[in-house]
Amino acid sequence: MQKQRRLIIAGNWKMNKTVAEALDLVQGLKRELASLKEVDAVVCPPFTALEAVSKAILDSNIRLGAQNMSEHAGGAYTGEIAAAMLKEFSVRYVILGHSERRQYQKESDLLISRKALAAHAAAIKPIVCVGETLEERESGRTEKIIGSQLEGSLAGFSKEQMQETVLAYEPVWAIGTGRNATPQQAQEVHAFIRQTLVTLFDDAVAKRVRVQYGGSVKASNARELMSQPDVDGALVGGAALEIRSFSDIIKNSI
């Protein structure tokens, strides 16, 4: 069945790649993906490489994302980066609420929604991440956790803002572990996410929002995961750090 939503596959480089390494990676991706039309391909380098990568992809079909941003527009917030600073490098997307930030920086759903609203105000599309831990899954609380993360992280969004948001379902137990959710497990949660969007917004919004799967996506499992009816792309960590693996994920998803 032809998907109505366009696939979006984003690479989250996390705290990896110097500027020189980032340029090597993105030049290689440009070559590999030169004829790509079917998928939105996004790279999310660390802040320090945004400027160089932004210039390198100017004449390409690859789009730029950031890995985080402040909920504030500017001011005395040491170490933070504002939306306007990201805009200087033509950043189109920003990953918010990644489980690593929820865990290590103790980011709450409320903070994530504030950041996402600040991103929308600057016309940057947030990629809002949700996902349950293994303990939460095994105790049968997956839907409760995902439902509450969605309600909190999307609080205050208008329908228009929701449509300009990408969601990423990333089960914490699948991130960086080599153990991906099965396509059926992913589809089950993605369908639940879409149903939750009907409740929080409406049917039309729910049909339009793209929901990525993230967690040990690789070239060998991308096709089956992406072919699930409610899976509209991938957020890729480890396998996004090499030209071959990231471009193969994209090619295998088409």
Ligand code: PEP
């Ligand atoms: C991630 O951190 O967003 C992620 C999905 O990582 P990995 O692909 O390495 O599991």
